Amino acid sequence: MRRPNPASAANITRRGLMLLGIQGLAVGGLGYRMRQLQVEQADKFLLLAEENRINIRLLPPARGLIFDRNGKPIAVNQQNYRVTIVREQAGDLEETLYNLARLIPLPPDRQEKILKELRQRSAFVPVTVTEHLTWEEIARIAANAPALPGVTTEVGLTRYYPELKDFAHIVGYVGPVSDRDLNNVEDADPLLQIPDFQIGKTGIEQRMERDLRGGAGNSRIEVNAAGRVMRELQRTEGTAGQDLHLTLDKDLQRYALERMAGQSSAAVVLDVNTGDILVSASSPSFDPNSFVFGISSGDWNQLLNDPYRPLSNKAVSGAYPPGSTFKMVVALAALDAGVIGPEETVYCPGFYQLGKRRFHCWRRGGHGHTNLNESLQFSCDVYYYDVARRVGIERISAMANRLGIGIRHDLPLPAITEGLTPTKDWKQRVHDKAWLVGDTLNSGIGQGFTLASPLQLALMTARIASGRSIVPRIIRAVEGKPEPAPEAPDLGLSDVHLNYVRRGMYDVVNAQRGTARRSRITDPENRMAGKTGTSQVRIITAEERARGVFKNEDLPWERRDHALFVSFAPYTNPRYASAVIVEHGGGGSTAAAPIARDIMMRCLYGPAPPLEAYPAEERDKIRTLRESTPPEASDSPAPGSDRA
Structure with missing residues (x-):
């Protein structure tokens, strides 16, 4: 039987000690880092986690109203009934849109545009199908809800001019925010980033925009890792715009x-x-309402080419x-x-x-x-x-x-x-x-x-x-x-x-x-x-x-x-x-x-x-x-x- 070499045993012992030392240092470093992350910087990372879980969304305020000198309304906000659809809840999209088109006006080209937008968005993101519906149309949709999976009716506010043509040149009208509006460095209001948000385009609506617009509210919502909304945690309504009384009768x-x-x-x-x-x-x-609701190219060309310059x-x-x-x-x-x-x-x-x-x-x-x-x-x-x-x-x-x-x-x-x-x-x-x-x-x-x-x-x-x-x-x-x-x-x-x-x-x-x-x-x-x-x-x-x-x-x-x-x-x-x-x-x-x-x-x-x-x-x-x-x-x- 071969006897152990004392020199080799000593050599192995030294290597083992070095390996153990390195392992000890690594474990110690990891432990120190874990303590640092979990104890010393716990508040910082808790805040980051909360920010990833909690989203803040802006809420558009009610636009200020416009009255004549005697308090009669000439620019108001009226309820805007609209319909949205969520892809992941709708099942057969084409069939759902077909059934919806039997209840409200929904031309084929509009259906194609909705389908294209639905495929481009995340499955859980709602897409607006149509808006400015009547109460009767909303009621028909509600009565047929079982045949319309993923379809939801909502109500918001939109601008309306009850006097139609009478004040069009003075009061003007509102319209969607354009790229030119967003590039206006003098107006960095985050409200302009809200989809479909409308601002004054002409007349007093444009020149008194900051007074009429009001201030944004906000909604704190909880979302999961995929970005899907789970629940609303807190809601603060915005500050309504200021009402104006004109000198006009x-x-x-x-x-x-x-x-x-x-x-x-x-x-x-x-x-x-x-x-x-x-x-x-x-x-x-x-009629300024035609611009708010979206004027057709035919109506626009008729206004533009009229020799009386309306x-x-x-x-x-x-x-x-x-x-x-x-x-x-x-x-x-x-x-x-x-x-x-x-x-x-x-x-x-x-x-x-x-x-x-x-x-x-x-x-x-x-x-x-x-x-x-x-x-x-x-x-x-x-x-x-x-x-x-x-x-x-x-x-x-x-x-x-x-x-x-x-x-x-x-x-x-x-x-x-x-x-x-x-x-x-x-x-x-x-x-x-x-x-x-x-x-x-x-x-x-x-x-x-x-x-x-x-x-x-x-x-x-x-x-x-x-x-x-x-x-x-x-x-x-x-x-x-x-x-x-x-x-x-x-x-x-x-x-x-x-x-x-x-x-x-x-x-x-x-x-x-x-x-x-x-x-x-x-x-x-x-x-x-x-x-x-x-x-x-x-x-x-x-x-x-x-x-x-x-x-x-x-x-x-x-x-x-x-x-x-x-x-x-x-x-x-x-x-x-x-x-x-x-x-x-x-x-x-x-x-x-x-x-x-x-x-x-x-x-x-x-x-x-x-x-x-x-x-x-x-x-x-x-x-x-x-x-x-x-x-x-x-x-x-x-x-x-x-x-x-």
Whole structure:
């Protein structure tokens, strides 16, 4: 038997001890690490585990409501019934969708889109099948639930505009968040990340978006390792958006649009004392609900290609040559500069000679010797050619700015036009041409480069009527807190000069030969003052004048003159100022003045003005019309009264 080698045994012992030492170190290290993870860092990893188990989801808040000045709703949130489907619960998807399509409208192309989306999503994620269903449709689905596995009905909130077309241009509409909205670095609200979340796209809905949107709520939910929702642990509702009260009057707004039906036109009515916009109507209009629910390409193209431009807010965005409604500006500029006196006359033979060129008056035979009052009453162009040349374009433009034209007014509305009050520097800068005397003459009658919106013309009229720098406003209260009316300091114009112009406007409507006499209000307490305007959209050549100028009715619609009328009433104590434009309507006295008179009477008297307030020659017609029309039910207060 072989005896053990002492040296080898010692060697094995040393190796065993080294191996045991290494193992001991490894076990010790593992033990220390386990202690560190389980004891010293237990709270940290518990938090991480909870975060993986608990998800926080944002909850959209209720959008703020919008009301008119009397508290009548014009933008509300209504229940939105929708249907969702979960793939893992539905079984045969095609059969389920087929059965669902027998209960509610669900076209084949929509079914294919749903199937595609279901296959792209996780099996437990619900997919929206359709929304904006009626209660009857929801009831049919509920009654057939056993045949619709995986199908669930839900209810949420969606925007709705109960007045349909009446406030579309002012209030606007909401729509889904776009990539452009998400890229807006100034608005990093996480609410925008919520699928199908809607924000304001146009109008007040867009400009007052942050006030109307509100703040997000949240829901803490427990999910498993696959991400499936197990239960809701906690729910905190969001903060509803702020309610807005506008200065607009619902009944007046609706009447203005009804009165302008069939026309491409606009009307604005201001409260002379506060600057409140009572009416801002653009015709034709559109139904904003069609955008909220998803407008079809056919309907969109029809709106886009309509020559009457229903998508355009003509009341604040339209810029038009103001025509003869601008003559008050020229008159006040000349009076203020001491260039003319009220009784000074200008001879009108039917044209004004400037070198070899003739600037024609609308009355071919002329008006003879004409003073300030008669120049407004008869709307003599030659008088204003002469006065404009003497006063100069710089003073005319400065007076126009003073009266609110050529100024972009601060209102929460998109695309508000600044209009244009040209100067010599402006033409040199923009057109790289010198100003001509002929440019001044054209500006003197509201033609040429001069442009103004119906809002600006109504504001000009309100400032002339009041003698104060009225500032327009459209937000009356936010979340029940009244917005103070802006200060309206004195215009700094002579009352004597203003009264000369006001009297001329009074005679336009009430004098025997006034251009708008047929549209007068005969009630002595509510007499109206105004000014007609007709602005050309084409150049009348010398050849056409020689053979006779074409009448508007003989021209294509798009080549006819624009018709304008501005007014205020009552004359002795002004409360309302208005402006009406009828695109390509022809003469201001025939197309715009009757509309403006009827809207003004609605402001003064409510739904049924007394027959005695109409001219005698119209009363039988009005009486017959009322007898054939059901009486309008209205418990509305007088415009401008406080109910909200």
